[in-house]
Amino acid sequence: MAMDIISTKGVAEVLGVSEATVKRWADAGTLKCFRTAGGHRKFRLRDVRAFLTDQMDSPDAVGEASVGLAAELTREQLEARALALSSDVDALVSLIARERMRGRSLAHVFDEVIAPAMSQIGESWAAGKLTTAQEHVASNALIETIARVRPLIERPSTRYRGRAICTCLGDEQHDIGVRVVGLILAAEGFRTSMLGGNVPTSDIARMVASEQPALVALSASGHANLERLRSDIAIVAGAAAASQTRVLAGGHGFARLASVPSNVSRFFKLQEFVTLVKEPNG
Ligand code: B12
Structure with a gap:
């Protein structure tokens, strides 16, 4: 299966909500999905990203925004969390560039967006909701992002x-x-x-x-x-x-x-x- 196609379980882990919530969003058409021949819902990474962006544009787009992580994290933090867990380094670099264009310093982005997102990943790991492997994916995505950002700021x-x-x-x-x-x-x-x-x-x-x-x-x-x-x-x-x-x-x-x-x-x-x-x- 293509790398950018994820299961309901994968989306639930990345967004920090239950599988039932992901299915409800998909069935309501808020989160785009397609079905396999066997009838299973599958999601494209770009659609999950678009879903996050929609949430940023209109907080009420998702009626259940208060479910799970959305209640604890800001939208930027939620986005950083999802991108790190899905190893989307390009999008993490873009997130940092976008925040800097909004006038936020690199220090601000790491203090207020990325560190809280990673801290939440740590809590999910400690609670057994994410595996060590998933935590490693997120940290290595971040290490790669830091290396990629360097030529942009030097x-x-x-x-x-x-x-x-x-x-x-x-x-x-x-x-x-x-x-x-x-x-x-x-x-x-x-x-x-x-x-x-x-x-x-x-x-x-x-x-x-x-x-x-x-x-x-x-x-x-x-x-x-x-x-x-x-x-x-x-x-x-x-x-x-x-x-x-x-x-x-x-x-x-x-x-x-x-x-x-x-x-x-x-x-x-x-x-x-x-x-x-x-x-x-x-
Ligand atoms: C990624 C991660 C890992 C990765 C680290 C990869 C790497 N190359 O760094 C790996 C998988 C290796 C790992 C291992 C372990 N981890 Co770990 N890990 C994390 C996690 C999820 C994110 C840390 C991170 O990178 N954050 C992003 C950065 C940008 O933020 P930050 O580190 O908080 O730094 C910010 C500030 O503190 C400050 N700052 C930091 N340093 C400095 C220095 C200066 C000079 C300045 C000015 C500012 C500054 O600036 C940053 C931005 O605000 C944290 C969760 C958390 N709450 O932090 C757990 C966490 C720290 N880990 C934890 C644990 C238990 C472990 C392990 C013991 C697990 C195990 N059983 O093996 C091992 C210990 C390994 C060891 N010997 O150190 C616990 C620690 C519990 C505690 N007592 O606090 C945490 C809190 C997870 C949890 N909720 O339980 N981990």
């Missing part, structure tokens, strides 16, 4: 601000946040070295000490072990203090620490972070 004329190391600490695998941070730093004139996830903290400290970058950006998810995070951040902060490297940390893990070393600036949102890195002497 401003070669920006003054060179120095080198930035972007990394997670220890066994942390949630590296999408730090990848977005890398994207934003590149747009602000930094040359970024992306270490990603799963990096021994001693290696990061050694790299900071020997290469003396202008800044090191760290990310830790809610999964991070706080004891370990406290000790890891102390090691990196110690290496950075000696080389006058600024340390910028963010993510749910850092938000949960009672305090961080004095030379570490902590952020929860990318929007606050951008304000700081944009400062003339930032």
Whole structure:
């Protein structure tokens, strides 16, 4: 079967509603479908996308908009969730471009649209409604999207601000946040070295000490072990203090620490972070 044709179950997972709801929408003609020889409903990805767009244009188009996810997520978040789960990287890139044309910054789009959409995917996964495989599809679609967006935002004329190391600490695998941070730093004139996830903290400290970058950006998810995070951040902060490297940390893990070393600036949102890195002497 063609890649862009999905079953009722697939649509239900992507939209976060029950199969019965999808069938009702299809039978009412709100969501276009066709039938197989055996009588099963099938949906084209482009029709599911058109359905989402219709919802955005007229919130009442779907009488059951309050069902399931539509009640928890904004339409943009719902759209991002569906696109990530259906691995539609082209449409995710378009979504980011569209939001930027509406005057929203990249930081805003990730803070307010993509992170909440991914957080909802995490909740559905934790509740057993999405499989690990589906969560991987969504995260890899996002990683590909971030790579595809980079040439669109890089401003070669920006003054060179120095080198930035972007990394997670220890066994942390949630590296999408730090990848977005890398994207934003590149747009602000930094040359970024992306270490990603799963990096021994001693290696990061050694790299900071020997290469003396202008800044090191760290990310830790809610999964991070706080004891370990406290000790890891102390090691990196110690290496950075000696080389006058600024340390910028963010993510749910850092938000949960009672305090961080004095030379570490902590952020929860990318929007606050951008304000700081944009400062003339930032
Ligand atoms: C994708 C994902 C994965 C992917 C990660 C792929 C990758 N390459 O990153 C994979 C499948 C590998 C994964 C694995 C696991 N995951 Co996971 N994962 C997620 C998920 C769904 C999305 C995270 C994400 O990418 N979000 C998109 C980015 C853009 O948003 P963000 O990370 O929130 O970052 C935002 C801010 O925090 C901030 N930010 C982040 N970092 C920084 C840094 C700086 C400097 C600044 C300024 C800002 C900033 O900016 C971003 C935009 O606002 C989350 C759900 C959630 N609530 O986050 C679960 C989640 C984090 N995972 C969870 C779990 C349990 C796991 C596993 C333990 C599962 C398992 N049993 O194996 C493993 C742990 C692996 C490990 N050792 O780290 C739990 C953690 C529970 C908790 N205690 O909080 C969550 C919350 C899911 C859930 N609801 O239960 N996961």
